[in-house]
Amino acid sequence: MKLSKRSDEFVKNVRMYLFTSGKNEQEIVEVTGELEDHLAEPESRGKSVESITAGSPAEYMESLEKEMTNDYAAWLKYVPFIGLFIVAYSVMGSAINGAFEVNIIQLIGVPVVAIVSLIIYWALFRNMAKKEWTGKKSFFASFFAVTSVMLLFFVVALSSMFFIEPLYVASPKMNIVIAIICALIFVLGAIWLKQWIAIVIPILLFGPQIAFSFTSFNDEWKIIVSWIISMVLIYVMFAVHLLILKKKESKFAQRS
Amino acid sequence: MASSSQMLKGVLEGCLLAVISKGETYGYEMIERLGTFGLTMVSEGSIYPVLLRMQKEGFVSTAMRPSPNGPKRKYYWLTPEGRAELEGFKARWKELSTGVDLLLEREGEHHEAIKEK
Numbered sequence: 001m002k003l004s005k006r007s008d009e010f011v012k013n014v015r016m017y018l019f020t021s022g023k024n025e026q027e028i029v030e031v032t033g034e035l036e037d038h039l040a041e042p043e044s045r046g047k048s049v050e051s052i053t054a055g056s057p058a059e060y061m062e063s064l065e066k067e068m069t070n071d072y073a074a075w076l077k078y079v080p081f082i083g084l085f086i087v088a089y090s091v092m093g094s095a096i097n098g099a100f101e102v103n104i105i106q107l108i109g110v111p112v113v114a115i116v117s118l119i120i121y122w123a124l125f126r127n128m129a130k131k132e133w134t135g136k137k138s139f140f141a142s143f144f145a146v147t148s149v150m151l152l153f154f155v156v157a158l159s160s161m162f163f164i165e166p167l168y169v170a171s172p173k174m175n176i177v178i179a180i181i182c183a184l185i186f187v188l189g190a191i192w193l194k195q196w197i198a199i200v201i202p203i204l205l206f207g208p209q210i211a212f213s214f215t216s217f218n219d220e221w222k223i224i225v226s227w228i229i230s231m232v233l234i235y236v237m238f239a240v241h242l243l244i245l246k247k248k249e250s251k252f253a254q255r256s
Numbered sequence: 257m258a259s260s261s262q263m264l265k266g267v268l269e270g271c272l273l274a275v276i277s278k279g280e281t282y283g284y285e286m287i288e289r290l291g292t293f294g295l296t297m298v299s300e301g302s303i304y305p306v307l308l309r310m311q312k313e314g315f316v317s318t319a320m321r322p323s324p325n326g327p328k329r330k331y332y333w334l335t336p337e338g339r340a341e342l343e344g345f346k347a348r349w350k351e352l353s354t355g356v357d358l359l360l361e362r363e364g365e366h367h368e369a370i371k372e373k
């Protein structure tokens with residue numbers, strides 16, 4: 001039996017909330033399965049999510065959270081991958097420009113910014129799930145989160161480029177090797193996550209930079225203009241992504 | 257209705273132990289069985305956090321098996337610890353309900369005595 005859209009959303013939000021709480025994966029599977037099974041039954045008799053939560057999904061999610069086992073170790077397995085992804089994102093740009101170098105601002109700034117970004121995304125997904133935000137609200141919150149994370153990385157990249165002496169400067173050949181390794185990480189990541197967005201974002205982010213590297217603007221202008229173009233492209237992509245989701249939803253609504 | 261649902265919350269674990277002691281069962285069936293005894297809840301979902309706690313305390317064992325609904329269904333049965341807990345609950349409930357009954361009856365007598373005066 002298929003769940004209604006509202007029930008399906010609720011179960012997804014419970015899953016996301018418990019995941020961001022660092023709960024044991026097996027327990028999450030069991031309890032969300034139980035909720036699905038429950039919702040599949042009374043719905044045929046005209047009851048719904050309300051009958052489970054008595055009107056407060058957020059409180060209900062908390063009551064589940066309280067009784068479940070923590071399993072932070074499960075999160076740790078994502079850490080190396082997320083770390084690789086972040087390094088690839090922050091390194092790709094300079095490698096494309098033939099300017100990969102290591103300096104102290106990067107060595108400190110990138111890990112700090114990475115941790116701050118993870119906290120921003122964690123808070124985003126947790127609130128999205130717990131407060132059951134609508135499409136519009138989720139979109140604006142994601143927009144805000146993505147923008148602030150990109151700005152943080154941009155600030156690190158820019159300041160490390162202009163204000164400090166590098167500890168290591170890559171040769172032209174090494175720059176190409178680094179860019180190829182980064183591209184490989186993006187491709188593997190997209191396959192692992194099964195998300196086309198994971199490969200589209202790096203293309204939009206670094207495509208303009210590659211294009212600008214063939215022009216004769218000065219370096220500052222290359223970076224600033226290509227960054228602005230990237231931002232615009234990424235926002236357009238999010239809008240398109242949202243439109244596609246909406247279309248899918250309305251098709252789904254027509255069928256059921 | 258809402259207030260009796262509140263009272264049920266406090267003894268829900270004991271009631272679930274009793275329902276599960278009758279044989280292997282799953283979440284929604286427990287709600288239906290409670291319902292046949294007139295025990296209804298505003299939020300039916302409140303049994304799931306309690307079941308999670310009971311599982312953690314070792315009162316129940318569980319298994320996931322396919323269901324006619326499609327998704328896998330979680331079945332529960334009592335462990336020896338669960339049976340012991342159920343006996344404990346029965347004893348505590350008897351004590352409490354006798355006490356409350358007595359109190360309410362006395363209260364009734366007291367009121368009647370006042371009326372007679």
